[in-house]
Structure formats: C-alpha cells, structure tokens
Amino acid sequence: MLGYAGRVLHVNLDTGKTRIERLSEDYAKKYIGGIGLGMRLWLDNTQAGVDPLSPENTLVLTTGPISGTMFPTAGNGHAFVAKSPETFGIGEAVAHGTFGAEMKRAGYDAVILHGKSEKPVYLWIDDDSVQLLDAAHLMGKSPSETEEAIKEELGDYYIRVASIGLAGEKLSRIACIINEKTRAAGRTGLGAVMGSKNLKAIAVRGTRDIVPAKPDEFMDMVKEFHERMKGPATQKYRTLGTPENVLVHNALHCMPTRNYNNAHFEEADKVSGEVLNEKFVAKIIGCSSCAMRCEHEVVVPEGPYKGTMTRMEYETLWALGPYCGIGRLDTVIKGMELCNYYGMDAISAGVVAGFAMDCYENGLLSRQDFDGLEAQFGSSEALLLILEKMGKREGIGDILTEGVRIAGQKIGKGAEKLAQHIKGLEVTGYDLRCLKTAALGFAVSFRGADHNRHGAYAFDVKGKVDRLKAEKGRGKMVRDLEDVYALIDSFIVCKFSRGTYYKELEDMAKLYNLVTGIEMSAEELKRSGERINTIGRLINIREGFSRKDDTLPWKVMNMPIPDEGPVKGAFVSQEELDLLLDDYYESRGWNVEGVPTVEKLNALGMEDLIGIVEAKKEA
Amino acid sequence: MVKIHERKFVSADPDKCVGCQICEYACSWTKEKAFNPIKSRIRVVRVNQLANMAVTCRLCEEPACVAACPRDALTQSEETGAIMIDADKCNGCGWCIEACDYGAIMLHPENKTVYVCDLCKEQGEPQCVKWCPEEALTLVTSDVLAQKARIGAVKKLFQEAKATK
Numbered sequence: 001m002l003g004y005a006g007r008v009l010h011v012n013l014d015t016g017k018t019r020i021e022r023l024s025e026d027y028a029k030k031y032i033g034g035i036g037l038g039m040r041l042w043l044d045n046t047q048a049g050v051d052p053l054s055p056e057n058t059l060v061l062t063t064g065p066i067s068g069t070m071f072p073t074a075g076n077g078h079a080f081v082a083k084s085p086e087t088f089g090i091g092e093a094v095a096h097g098t099f100g101a102e103m104k105r106a107g108y109d110a111v112i113l114h115g116k117s118e119k120p121v122y123l124w125i126d127d128d129s130v131q132l133l134d135a136a137h138l139m140g141k142s143p144s145e146t147e148e149a150i151k152e153e154l155g156d157y158y159i160r161v162a163s164i165g166l167a168g169e170k171l172s173r174i175a176c177i178i179n180e181k182t183r184a185a186g187r188t189g190l191g192a193v194m195g196s197k198n199l200k201a202i203a204v205r206g207t208r209d210i211v212p213a214k215p216d217e218f219m220d221m222v223k224e225f226h227e228r229m230k231g232p233a234t235q236k237y238r239t240l241g242t243p244e245n246v247l248v249h250n251a252l253h254c255m256p257t258r259n260y261n262n263a264h265f266e267e268a269d270k271v272s273g274e275v276l277n278e279k280f281v282a283k284i285i286g287c288s289s290c291a292m293r294c295e296h297e298v299v300v301p302e303g304p305y306k307g308t309m310t311r312m313e314y315e316t317l318w319a320l321g322p323y324c325g326i327g328r329l330d331t332v333i334k335g336m337e338l339c340n341y342y343g344m345d346a347i348s349a350g351v352v353a354g355f356a357m358d359c360y361e362n363g364l365l366s367r368q369d370f371d372g373l374e375a376q377f378g379s380s381e382a383l384l385l386i387l388e389k390m391g392k393r394e395g396i397g398d399i400l401t402e403g404v405r406i407a408g409q410k411i412g413k414g415a416e417k418l419a420q421h422i423k424g425l426e427v428t429g430y431d432l433r434c435l436k437t438a439a440l441g442f443a444v445s446f447r448g449a450d451h452n453r454h455g456a457y458a459f460d461v462k463g464k465v466d467r468l469k470a471e472k473g474r475g476k477m478v479r480d481l482e483d484v485y486a487l488i489d490s491f492i493v494c495k496f497s498r499g500t501y502y503k504e505l506e507d508m509a510k511l512y513n514l515v516t517g518i519e520m521s522a523e524e525l526k527r528s529g530e531r532i533n534t535i536g537r538l539i540n541i542r543e544g545f546s547r548k549d550d551t552l553p554w555k556v557m558n559m560p561i562p563d564e565g566p567v568k569g570a571f572v573s574q575e576e577l578d579l580l581l582d583d584y585y586e587s588r589g590w591n592v593e594g595v596p597t598v599e600k601l602n603a604l605g606m607e608d609l610i611g612i613v614e615a616k617k618e619a
Numbered sequence: 620m621v622k623i624h625e626r627k628f629v630s631a632d633p634d635k636c637v638g639c640q641i642c643e644y645a646c647s648w649t650k651e652k653a654f655n656p657i658k659s660r661i662r663v664v665r666v667n668q669l670a671n672m673a674v675t676c677r678l679c680e681e682p683a684c685v686a687a688c689p690r691d692a693l694t695q696s697e698e699t700g701a702i703m704i705d706a707d708k709c710n711g712c713g714w715c716i717e718a719c720d721y722g723a724i725m726l727h728p729e730n731k732t733v734y735v736c737d738l739c740k741e742q743g744e745p746q747c748v749k750w751c752p753e754e755a756l757t758l759v760t761s762d763v764l765a766q767k768a769r770i771g772a773v774k775k776l777f778q779e780a781k782a783t784k
Contacts, residue, residue: 070644070654098640105655158656182668207728209653219648226752283669286639291752293637297668309668 038081068104075289077492091188105206163201165343213517233499243273267327319350325377342391446536475583483529638671
C-alpha cells in the first residue's frame with residue numbers, strides 16, 4: 001500500500017493527546033483519499049445531529065494517495081471535511097499548493113481533530129512529533145501573517161501552514177482555511193469549524209521519502225503527462241486563465257449579475273479576463289509538482305488600491321464584480337485581497353455583498369447599516385465596506401457573515417427570497433435559469449450550490465445539449481460527471497488537469513495502481529466515485545436532508561431572465577426540477593425521495609451504512 | 620583549470636521560474652530514488668508569489684566551501700568546476716554550508732555528510748534542466764548569461780527609443 005502513508009492521526013484538542021490509527025486497505029480502496037476518505041472518517045468519528053460549531057463536530061484533514069509524488073498536479077492537494085456551518089450537511093473543500101505534499105511526507109493520510117482547545121493554539125506536526133502550541137499572539141492575524149510568524153518562531157522557512165483569519169476566529173460561516181497566502185479550502189465555511197475549536201493554524205514539516213510502487217512505469221507516465229500538459233487540454237489555464245469565462249458566459253447570458261437580477265452584465269468588457277491579463281497579471285505561478293501553472297497573480301498598478309497583490313480566478317472575480325454590479329477590476333482585486341486577509345470564501349463573500357446591495361435597493365437595509373453609504377449595486381465603496389464589516393463581524397457584517405440564508409432569515413421581510421443559495425451555500429458564477437443540466441447538478445450537490453461537484457455546466461455552455469430544456473437523460477450525464485469529480489477530489493488531482501486524462505478513469509486507475517501497487521480497474525474506480533457521492537448523500541440524510549433540499553435558489557425558479565437576448569424569459573419550473581430529480585435519482589438507483597436503496601448500498605459494498613437509510617424509513 | 624567563463628552551471632531565470640518544485644523532485648529522484656525535496660541538490664525559493672527562483676551550486680571560482688572545509692573533503696573538479704565531496708572525509712561539521720553564500724550545499728538527513736549539485740555527471744546532463752516545464756533552467760556559462768543580459772538590455776533600450784519617437 002505505497003502512496004498512502006498508512007496512518008491516521010487523531011488529535012484531541014481538549015487534552016492535547018494524540019494517537020495513531022492504521023489506515024485499512026479496505027478504506028483506501030473504497031474511499032481513495034481526499035474528500036472520499038475524509039467523509040468516511042468524519043462519519044465514523046462524529047455523532048449525528050451535532051452543531052457544526054460545537055466541539056463534537058470533528059474536523060478532518062486528508063491528503064490523497066498521489067500526494068507527495070512528482071505526478072503533475074496530483075502531488076500537492078489536501079482536503080478538509082466537517083459538518084458545514086452553512087449547510088448543516090456535509091462540508092468539504094480542497095486546496096492545492098505545497099501543504100498536502102508536506103503532510104504526506106510527515107507520514108499522514110489524515111488528521112482528525114476532536115474537541116476544542118481551552119485556549120487559542122496551533123497544531124505543529126514535525127514528522128512524528130505532534131504538539132499544540134500557544135497561538136494567543138497570532139490571534140487577529142491574517143493567514144498570510146500567521147504563516148510568516150509561525151515560520152519565524154519555529155525557525156524553519158520550509159514549514160507549510162494552513163490557517164484561518166479573523167473571520168474564522170469570529171465563527172463567520174463563510175470563513176475558509178488558507179495555505180500559502182493565496183490557496184484556499186474555500187467553500188462551506190470550514191474556517192469557522194476550525195475557529196470553533198480554538199485552532200488558529202496547522203503547521204507541518206515532513207521529511208519522509210515518497211516512493212511509488214512501480215517507479216519506472218510511474219516515471220514514464222509522468223513524462224507522458226508533462227507532454228499532455230503542454231497541449232490544448234490545459235491551454236486556457238496557462239493563458240487567460242479561468243477569467244476567460246467572463247466574456248464567454250456574458251455572451252451566452254449565463255452570468256448572474258446584480259444578485260441574479262440579470263444574466264448579462266453590460267460592463268463585462270471592463271472586468272474581462274482579457275483586461276485582467278493585459279493590465280493586472282504580473283506573473284503566473286504553479287503549485288508543487290504542477291507542469292502547467294495556472295495561478296494568475298495580479299497587481300494593481302495605479303489608483304486608490306495601487307500595489308494590491310492577490311491571486312485572481314473567474315469565480316471570485318465574478319462574485320466580487322458582476323454579481324455586485326461592479327465594473328472595476330481594481331475594486332475586485334482589492335476585494336479579493338480583503339477576503340484573503342480576513343480568511344473568507346471570496347465566492348460566498350461576493351454573493352453575500354450582492355445580496356446586501358439587493359436588500360438595500362429594496363429598502364430592507366438602510367444607509368445607516370452601511371455607515372451612511374449608498375449601498376446600491378455598482379458601489380465600490382459599499383463592497384469594500386461590507387467585506388470589512390463581515391471580516392471583523394462589525395455592525396451589519398455580524399449578520400451578513402452568517403451567509404445569505406441565515407442573513408435573509410434574520411433581516412426578514414422577504415429578504416429570504418433575495419438570498420441565492422442551495423442548502424445554505426451561496427451560488428457560483430453560472431446562471432442556472434438558462435443552464436438546465438448545471439441546474440440539476442447544483443440542486444443535487446451534497447455540499448450545496450457549487451459547480452465543482454459535477455462540472456455539468458460544460459454540456460450547456462459548450463452547446464452539447466439544449467441548455468434551456470429539462471429532459472430525461474440529464475440525470476445520467478450529471479451522475480457520470482459527479483463520479484469523476486468526486487474521484488478528482490479524492491485522488492487529489494487538480495480539476496484544471498482533468499482534460500489531460502485522455503482516457504479519464506482508465507488513466508486514473510493506472511495512476512492509482514502505479515503509485516499504490518493496489519490493483520484497480522476503471523470499473524472499480526467508477527464504483528469508488530459512485531460510493532463517494534453516495535456517502536455524501538448518506539451523511540446528509542443522517543443529518544436530516546431529503547428531496548426537498550435538492551432545490552434551486554428562489555430567483556432561479558421565480559424570476560425569469562429579463563435581459564433581451566437569447567435566453568429571455570428562461571427559468572426553472574418546479575415541474576422541470578422534479579423531472580430532472582426523478583431522472584437523476586433513478587440513474588443513481590435511489591428512491592423517489594433521493595434515498596439510496598439497500599440493494600444499491602449492498603452493491604457498492606456499503607452494507608455497514610444501511611442503518612442510515614433504514615432509520616430514514618422508520619422516521 | 621578551465622577558465623571561469625567556460626564552466627557551465629545550472630541557472631534559473633526568475634522571469635520564467637514559477638516555483639513548481641519539479642526540479643527538486645527530478646533531482647531527488649535521480650540521486651536518491653525518492654521524492655523528497657530535502658534530498659534535492661536544487662531548492663526552490665518563493666520570496667512572495669511574484670518572486671520565485673530555484674537555486675543550486677554556481678561553481679564559484681575559488682569556492683568558499685572548499686576553502687572552509689577543515690578536513691579537505693571538498694575539492695573542485697578541474698575539468699568541470701563541480702564541487703566534489705569525499706564522503707569518507709566529511710564528518711558533517713557544516714563549515715562549507717555556512718561558507719556558501721547561496722545555500723547550495725546541504726546536509727544529508729540520513730548519511731550526515733554534505734551533498735551538492737554534481738551536474739548529474741552519471742546521467743550526462745542535469746536532470747532538473749531536462750524536466751523543467753517552463754524552460755527556466757539552463758546549463759550555461761556566466762559568459763553566456765552576460766551575453767543574454769546585454770542583448771536584453773539593448774533590446775529594451777531600442778523598444779523604449781521606438782516608443783518615445
């Protein structure tokens with residue numbers, strides 16, 4: 001069982017005691033690593049119904065079987081899993097950089113954090129030595145500052161750090177966990193879970209050798225993938241990067257604008273990937289072992305935010321830009337820097353800001369809430385003020401930083417309808433009213449509104465289906481992609497490299513075998529992908545979710561696209577959603593309530609979890 | 620001894636280096652049959668997201684590391700300029716590590732003797748250069764680096780001249 005470290009580290013934050021558990025080959029093969037293994041370990045170690053911000057919600061950190069090897073993009077990922085304070089179902093988020101590789105070299109496939117420390121601490125993993133160190137002096141620092149301070153005080157500049165900012169400390173439900181300044185385990189609010197444990201950071205140094213099971217064949221495969229990464233499959237990421245989507249989505253009228261009031265942004269050409277690259281991108285860098293590089297570093301060259309430096313991607317650009325009606329890239333970049341500074345998921349933060357502006361325009365929030373500012377769509381000052389207030393949890397920020405669902409409930413008077421989320425997680429940059437395959441993928445995603453659980457938007461955006469039509473067959477399309485995406489996040493390879501796996505599962509099975517030595521066929525791997533999606537679903541069922549939670553944001557179902565153009569009038573009706581859900585559940589072998597059948601669980605070798613669906617039947 | 624400008628060493632172009640650490644993996648794999656950056660003869664430094672550069676031995680003239688070794692364990696190859704380490708003589712005292720201005724010499728975590736880039740003598744060419752996906756690494760003489768710098772400076776001058784016309 002090479003590739004795997006074979007060890008799971010348990011850390012009790014109440015007592016500071018640690019213990020090592022062996023990772024079984026059964027779990028390795030069934031759940032792979034990353035989010036798959038993480039969800040299984042979370043389930044095994046956490047009672048049903050826990051408050052996400054209570055000590056009883058364990059926080060699981062995992063690497064993948066390929067982490068620490070030279071395989072391009074696969075060597076560097078890590079994942080966090082816990083019950084999400086946003087969705088109250090399963091939360092997971094993946095990040096890349098160098099942290100995951102270091103964790104593997106320290107000798108761990110997973111770290112399970114139990115309980116809550118009495119005082120603020122950070123976890124210092126130095127190979128076999130594991131300690132909780134005082135973090136009182138780090139409180140209030142940004143993740144970037146925290147990382148620098150820890151390296152300095154431990155006296156080793158190759159230590160890797162994942163930490164939370166002020167938002168996580170203050171239990172903001174949109175808080176993320178950031179490593180290496182710009183890489184975030186962003187979604188589902190896991191930074192708040194870390195904060196609730198009084199855990200400021202995880203610092204790691206690993207010095208073990210990583211050796212693949214079949215070295216010669218492995219190196220041949222690395223060589224082959226280095227070549228593939230120079231080709232067309234990764235070209236977008238190496239050139240304009242994901243911000244290329246701005247003009248693509250805008251032309252298709254599928255870019256949610258001004259909190260879903262529009263699907264098209266008239267100022268898109270000012271915030272396009274083209275302008276970003278021409279005026280702001282200073283350098284494109286890569287994660288450990290990556291042979292393509294995608295990370296666009298931007299610097300504001302002039303104006304009020306001169307000198308601001310951050311990483312920029314489509315989703316965060318969209319959320320802080322068009323979604324708030326903002327057509328200024330310098331503002332967007334400043335906003336992104338603030339999100340990284342306070343440690344907030346910039347997608348959710350932007351969507352919350354758009355929601356707040358919508359509330360203001362509808363008279364649900366007033367100038368007083370924004371220190372006397374006019375907080376209408378398009379106001380740079382308002383955006384930055386909202387982000388500051390959320391990061392510090394001050395004034396209206398105290399409510400907004402709870403995420404749009406809870407903020408909508410607290411503001412009331414119809415604000416709930418302005419809160420665009422699924423299962424409590426804020427939407428991302430795809431207008432689901434005119435992307436109906438994506439709409440299904442978003443509705444059934446176990447972590448809530450997200451494009452990264454399925455990538456089903458590709459069928460719609462690339463014109464492979466009629467994107468305005470809800471029809472049978474979409475269920476299987478979403479299902480198949482979900483299985484691949486679950487594997488990508490469990491291996492953990494980078495989603496931007498998915499195009500280089502020409503034979504998809506066959507290539508991935510080969511990689512798994514060459515690294516671990518464990519026999520694995522494409523069919524078995526497919527079943528693992530299905531199993532990982534099933535366990536996400538099972539956890540949500542255990543936490544009380546049902547078919548009614550597989551739904552879409554209010555505006556997607558009630559406010560047709562108003563913009564003149566190719567998709568005017570488009571929305572998703574309840575009938576269409578029901579048709580899509582029925583088709584999807586059927587393709588998965590689940591009943592009409594979206595609950596996996598006992599036969600299905602048996603077929604997937606998940607007999608030990610049948611109790612969850614039995615309990616649902618009795619309820 | 621060869622003249623300094625004829626000596627080739629591995630140089631990283633900071634404009635091209637993206638900090639991916641593939642050179643570290645290629646090196647530790649070649650030398651130690653393991654993926655482990657602390658066993659690599661070339662190390663990547665990321666000062667911030669914009670400043671990335673891999674650093675390895677520069678085959679100095681009159682190398683400080685050789686002079687610093689109290690046990691004469693380090694010598695410089697007359698043929699290539701590479702620093703050669705006699706592992707039998709080295710006791711891991713670390714004088715050479717301290718003497719090197721570039722941090723290019725490191726102590727092996729298991730053998731407890733020092734190691735440094737040998738230009739992949741056995742493989743015939745430095746494997747980090749071969750693997751670098753950004754073509755940021757080159758096996759080059761300082762003379763050629765100077766030529767490139769001159770050409771770059773002149774090109775920039777002429778572009779600026781053109782722009783101000």
